[in-house]
Amino acid sequence: MTDAAYNFAYLDEATKRMIRRALLKGLAIPGYQVPFASREMPMPYGWGTGGVQVTAACLTPGDTLKVIDQGADDTTNAVSIRKFFERTAGVATTERTAGASVIQTRHRIPEKPLTEGQILVYQVPIPEPLRFLEPRESETRRMHALEEYGLMHVKLYEDVARHGAIATSYAYPVRVEGRYVMDPSPIPKFDNPKLSGMAAIQLFGAGREQRVYALPPYSRVVSLDFEDHPFEPTKADHDCDLCGASASYLDEVITDDAGGRMFVCSDTDYCAGRRAAGQRGRLAPEGEA
């Protein structure tokens, strides 16, 4: 079968229109989960079918797409989604954050601040932040409608009671524009401050759960906390061993069988950019840059 058998970006125009309508509704009501009729995509659910459908609905032939998974462009998941759109939409792709007009991401927000005109698409496994304490969908919908969010703090209370601190480190719940409580997808809480006041449009897609939600540019996004246990966007207490960055989110990498390890930027494009500009970390290879 030739690629010409697909409509642009795989989905038919009626489906894309339906998703765009849901996204516009989401943008009009920041943080509100909008139901949409999720389509079967030629990839398993865990692979970000929600994000892929949102990206498909946003792409135009002139766009440049970047796809990242845990900050990296070269994981199997990122590569296969990028290839999917190269094949079905023929759009240009890039690994450079600044060069992309649409960025689909799983688990990270790029370190480099995004700008107006860019769209950041998140892959979301579980869109409902109240789910873990209240499994009934009818009840969580009512709680959102009536702003009954005490339960979110019960979750944080349980965290502090059990661990002495708010131990939630991924998918840390936020309140959007003082109204809807939202799950920011499993990004590290280190990234939460970037959600707020971002110049780019942020779109969230959950395929299996058939929900999209959105943050228009410059939305106010606050991480939930207690007065005496304030939110802290923590990261590993190191500098990047490759580029020396002190304020970027780090992955711990095992380097040998003898327990050797190093910390490197999880955002590979950010790290490479710094090294290209001559920044060096503790373990940067000799002769580089």
Next chain:
Amino acid sequence: MTAFDRTLTASADAPLLSVQDLTKRYGRRIGCERVSFDLWPGEVLGIVGESGSGKSTLLGCLAGHLAADEGQILYRGHDILAMSEPERRLLSRTEWAFVHQNPRDGLRMGVSAGGNVGERLMAIGARNYGAIRNAASDWLTKVEIDPGRIDDRPRAFSGGMQQRLQIARNLVTAPRLVFMDEPTGGLDVSVQARLLDLLRGLVRDMGLSVVIVTHDLAVARLLADRLMVMKDGRVIETGLTDQVLDDPQAAYTQLLVSSVLQV
């Protein structure tokens, strides 16, 4: 909330709850029919009657869990049935409380005892962990649960402890009006006695107004100032507790009372 605060002072010589001709049907079956009564501040009203007589239906309608078909409910002068859902739910978690017969229906079984008690505080805006925890700890003590168990889940508690935890969870925000549906229902007799004792003390100390449903006339005698006897969805007799139990007027009440005495 503000709508209620404004009338705060106007309550001492007016009923807290005033119910007129309340009717609830399940299809063609009658749940409760044309029930009317006033509940005064600080009063404990017992609703008694055999199984199926409409006690839970009435309580459910009062608390807003069930939609009444006809009638009027005034709470401190406000028409409850005309309120919007957000207003009514706010009332439910501030001024009102509801104690279920089965603690499982009134507790979050996956959340610690402290989290269960703290939830209502957090729901009305408490955001200081230390203060929430202290309040939870105080309330565990008040309901005779070792505060050292504050981080245990209710699953690990006995039935009596679970019921006391449910009561703490409900009373932590100092409600005015408490609805109870057979609160001592599933418990052993000795456990029941202790719980009744505790409830009596709390009602007195907090000046609570209570509507309590029970089929157990001994419970009614211990807790209630006044009784309403129901049969087939209707109120057939009402009066001071001692009066109704010692000198029942309706033939049905006489039967109800004597059958208890025989046991």
